[in-house]
Amino acid sequence: MTTEAATALERDFARCALRLGDDALVLAQRLCTWITRAPTLEEDLALSNIALDLVGHARALLSLSGRLDGTGRTEDELAQLRDGREFRNTLLAELPNGDFAVTIARQLAFSHYARLHYADLAGCAEPELAALAGRAAREVDYHRLHADGWTVRLGLGTEESRRRMQDGLDLVWPYTAELFAADEAVARLDAAGAGPAPARVLERWRRATAETVSRAGLRLPEPGWSADGGREGLHSEEFGALLAEMQSTYRQYPGGAW
Amino acid sequence: MTGAKQATHDPPPGGTTGAERDEADLLTRFEALLAAGESVEPHDWVPDGYRRMLVRQIAQHAHSEIIGMQPEGAWLTRAPTLYRKAVLLAKVQDEAGHGLYLYSAAETLGVDRADLLDALHRGRQHSSAAFDHPALTWADTGAIAWLTDGAAVVNQAPLCRTSYGPYARAMRRVCQEEGFHVQQGYDQLLALSRGTPEQKRMAQDAVDRWWLPAVALMFGPPDTGGAAAGVGAATSRQAMAWGVKRHTNDELRQRFVDLCVPQARELGLTLPDPAIRWNPERGHHDFGPVDWACYRRALPGDSHCARRRIAHRAAAHREGAWVREAAEAYARRSPEAAGEPAA
Ligand SMILES: [Fe+2]
Ligand SMILES: [Fe+2]
Numbered sequence A: 001m002t003t004e005a006a007t008a009l010e011r012d013f014a015r016c017a018l019r020l021g022d023d024a025l026v027l028a029q030r031l032c033t034w035i036t037r038a039p040t041l042e043e044d045l046a047l048s049n050i051a052l053d054l055v056g057h058a059r060a061l062l063s064l065s066g067r068l069d070g071t072g073r074t075e076d077e078l079a080q081l082r083d084g085r086e087f088r089n090t091l092l093a094e095l096p097n098g099d100f101a102v103t104i105a106r107q108l109a110f111s112h113y114a115r116l117h118y119a120d121l122a123g124c125a126e127p128e129l130a131a132l133a134g135r136a137a138r139e140v141d142y143h144r145l146h147a148d149g150w151t152v153r154l155g156l157g158t159e160e161s162r163r164r165m166q167d168g169l170d171l172v173w174p175y176t177a178e179l180f181a182a183d184e185a186v187a188r189l190d191a192a193g194a195g196p197a198p199a200r201v202l203e204r205w206r207r208a209t210a211e212t213v214s215r216a217g218l219r220l221p222e223p224g225w226s227a228d229g230g231r232e233g234l235h236s237e238e239f240g241a242l243l244a245e246m247q248s249t250y251r252q253y254p255g256g257a258w
Numbered sequence B: 001m002t003g004a005k006q007a008t009h010d011p012p013p014g015g016t017t018g019a020e021r022d023e024a025d026l027l028t029r030f031e032a033l034l035a036a037g038e039s040v041e042p043h044d045w046v047p048d049g050y051r052r053m054l055v056r057q058i059a060q061h062a063h064s065e066i067i068g069m070q071p072e073g074a075w076l077t078r079a080p081t082l083y084r085k086a087v088l089l090a091k092v093q094d095e096a097g098h099g100l101y102l103y104s105a106a107e108t109l110g111v112d113r114a115d116l117l118d119a120l121h122r123g124r125q126h127s128s129a130a131f132d133h134p135a136l137t138w139a140d141t142g143a144i145a146w147l148t149d150g151a152a153v154v155n156q157a158p159l160c161r162t163s164y165g166p167y168a169r170a171m172r173r174v175c176q177e178e179g180f181h182v183q184q185g186y187d188q189l190l191a192l193s194r195g196t197p198e199q200k201r202m203a204q205d206a207v208d209r210w211w212l213p214a215v216a217l218m219f220g221p222p223d224t225g226g227a228a229a230g231v232g233a234a235t236s237r238q239a240m241a242w243g244v245k246r247h248t249n250d251e252l253r254q255r256f257v258d259l260c261v262p263q264a265r266e267l268g269l270t271l272p273d274p275a276i277r278w279n280p281e282r283g284h285h286d287f288g289p290v291d292w293a294c295y296r297r298a299l300p301g302d303s304h305c306a307r308r309r310i311a312h313r314a315a316a317h318r319e320g321a322w323v324r325e326a327a328e329a330y331a332r333r334s335p336e337a338a339g340e341p342a343a
Helices: A008-032 A041-068 A075-081 A100-121 A127-155 A159-175 A184-191 A198-215 A237-252 B002-009 B015-035 B048-067 B069-073 B082-107 B113-121 B138-156 B165-193 B197-217 B231-241 B249-267 B292-296 B304-319 B321-333 B335-339
Strands: B277-279 B284-286
Touching: A008 A041, A008 A075, A008 A100, A008 A127, A008 A184, A008 A237, A008 B082, A041 A075, A041 A127, A041 B082, A075 A237, A075 B082, A100 A127, A100 A159, A100 A198, A127 A159, A127 A198, A127 B321, A159 B321, B048 B069, B048 B082, B048 B113, B048 B231, B048 B304, B069 B082, B069 B138, B069 B304, B082 B113, B082 B165, B113 B304, B138 B165, B138 B197, B138 B249, B165 B197, B165 B249, B197 B249, B197 B292, B249 B284, B304 B321
Parallel strands: none
Antiparallel strands: B277 B284
């Protein structure tokens, strides 16, 4: 297979797409385990719908990344054949589901970030990435509505749901900083004015999530300790199990056709 | 209401004989509706037996949709490609939607979704025993979609014209999507069958295990052919008289076998029944008798896998109780929020 040598700019965009694609894929994988276990049938339906959108984003982003980085790897080669150290998703995306409130807190942080960042990326210099970011921004807006709705409902529901939702926010929020951190590729693209860095939407993300949390009668934890490492391939121990499960069928049948 | 309309025509008769006459009139009217092939609607008077039969059938159908999500849902995290993961997610999502339409149709008959779910969890109602088998390999998701959804389509196509309007309308939406599931299951098995020898073996093994549950359990006990038919025949006759069913279980089973045989040939897979052969006199495929005894011996819902299915469902329901309570409390407190999409 011959691919033209990727330019430095293309390689940076490839890394940018890979980060986003890995977040979408890993979060979808977590949401999949809710299905048949959700609190209502409506939620089985809503969570599978959200997971389906995320798998769609992951497919488009990983394929694009494999084309831009010059290796020609397909979406499945990237998803199924990389080892954990090569995954670039945030620790937030791989956080275990916890109870429904933890999952909603994770959705709240991620969907607000994804909506703002995709909308921003829709203006980037890589035309294919710009087009798919525009589409994805519209889809994740529904995910944001879903997370906002449940944050408020749980915050103002019963004593128990309020306590659990607050615990969920406390657990998840230290993992949100990593969403906005830049690696070298992102910094170079941003400096060249070619691709917006996620940090550009940080202030709007803070305002939007704080607004929902205050409508829910809850509070965000004080900024303090924050987690990172996922973007460099330093994941949690649980992540190994997630990957082993996700990749098992594909790897069990080398040369298989699906 | 039918009763009020009737009062304008006839002077209200007094005494108990009047009430009996009313009931007889209502029954005549109901039977005329059926004879005219018109659909029965929630505001129409219906005999108790008709209502009971429909609630039982629709609830069993709804339960099967949601329990049927489990064997396939178990493979969502292990789908071999992202395309297949997306297809499977879309399918499982459709099945949740089918459950919702059907519980809503049942609610027009004066029952509650919460009560029906409770009956399922407590073992007073059941889902189709076809799903009480474990999905052991990736190929099982293909075999389930091809065979079990395939059997569902054969069963449900005539239900699009069933006599009860809300059920018929729910079935029309469901049927379209089921047809799509069958195609995707076939496509998935075809890819495996044309793949490596190991993949083809996996596909054949899955078809071997899901064939009999589809043929036997998706269509129910034999209801034609004299003494062997037993109780099945009486229930079927009543269901057909009321226009709830349009065909016997055995007719539908035959139709399913006739559809599957050529498809299995195209797939390069065999159906695990050596007695299958074309019978030119009947214009149908002959197939081996189902060993009903092996199913009758087990009480409904009483197998290792059946117990696991219900336990899984009941645990999800129990663990979600605090979420449902919160949503209800919130809706009571903020009536303007009741219209907000719950999802
Ligand atoms: Fe269905
Ligand atoms: Fe289906």
